[in-house]
Amino acid sequence: MKIKSLFQNITIKRADIFTILVVFFFTMVFVGVLVEEMYKDYERALEQSSIAKNPELSNSDILEQNQKKLKSLLIKTVLAIITLSFIIFAIFLGLNTLFSKLLQRDTQTFLDALKRALDMEEPISAKNIFFQDFREMAGYANEMVAKINEQKKSLKELNFGLEERVKKKTEALLEINKNLEEEKIFSQELLKSQKEFLRYTVHETNTPLSVILTSIELYLMKNPKDRQLSKIEAATKNIFSIYDDLSYLVKKDHIEYKKTVVNLNNFLSSRVDFFREVAAFSLLEFIYHAPSEELHIHFNETKLQRIIDNTLTNAIKYTLPNEKVDVVLLQVGAFAEFVVSSKSKTIQDTDRVFDAYYREEKAKDGFGLGLRLVKSICEEEGVGVSVSSDASLTTFRYRFKVMGE
């Protein structure tokens, strides 16, 4: 039972020690047997030596006998040692083979069990393992495999949770995307509707405005001009200017504005005349300073009219009452300069007056779109534009490239 228990807990180290002890034990046994045998031989030799003292034998006979005996003793001793060596070797070899086999078997058993443990989550059984080392390793391996399995399980759960979360997040994102898409379509529809509304408004406003202006003109051909009608005309011209801005905004993206040769003197003069009465109703006086020579530019008339009209209506809107508005056209080198100056409230931020919806005086009516439109036209057409403003004068200056210069 003890031996069984000993072998149940045997380790490689113990097996090595056991082998050494066995070899040592058997060596000692054989040495003991040998010594005993040699001792007996010696005794016998001594007895025979005593016999040899028999005077009947000569000394040389005795010496020869002793030599023979000693020779025989030496051979026996050598044979015994060789035999002993073989026996010890055989025992050692046998035990070594046995433990090697057991070690090999335990290694294979352990590896198979470890593989099964990893693949099938089956714990390693120490039942068929001989060496204690492997049994301990099996224990550690089981703990390790258990931990791995546990981590695998939690990882799986985490992965599953993550998949679920990703799935839910994806669904939520898809929903958001769908809503965004719907909102985008709605916004596009809204924008489209707004554009359509603007187009329709512009279209529908054109005819009545034309009728009003034509009727005023026809009336004035037959009747003297009175103040009330002049006010109607001035107001209508203001509306017409706003209409022109809206019309330009509606059309500008899908219309090619062809350039023609424009006599800037005549064009500017006609626009100043158009707004002169409007200015008069704001207690302002337009003073047009035309150059002696005619200036021609290669420009689109619609765009040019938007620049001039917006600058003039802006001057009418912001110039202080009872002031004059100087409208100057002059040639500066290769450029024609169109300059509008008047005394107005100082513009605090001259860089921002061309921004969309920017208005310094909130009390004044307006969309804040006119000068933005002017700026975009100037940028498109390479017209230089600058604004300066102080307490005495606010000046808008435009530079057009003159033809033939």
Next chain:
Amino acid sequence: MKILLLEDEVMLSESISEYLESQGHQVESFFNGLDALSAIQERSYDLLVLDITVPGLDGLSFLEKIHELKIHASAIYISALVDIEDSPVLMIWDVMTT
């Protein structure tokens, strides 16, 4: 000058007609393209003032038809359509006032 005016907006038609007549021209007004086509096959005109969107036969088709009929006349288009460069109503207004 004998002018054919095709414009379905009554007020505008009246204004244009009145203005042209005040300038010494003879104006015949039509509110329908087909009526105007019938008239031009019977009588000759020196100038056609045509709106684009009118009932019966629009101004563009009207001009194509008279081209097919080999009737020659100068024409001015007027329209409030925002897709057309330089709104022709304003154009005619400019013509009338300058």
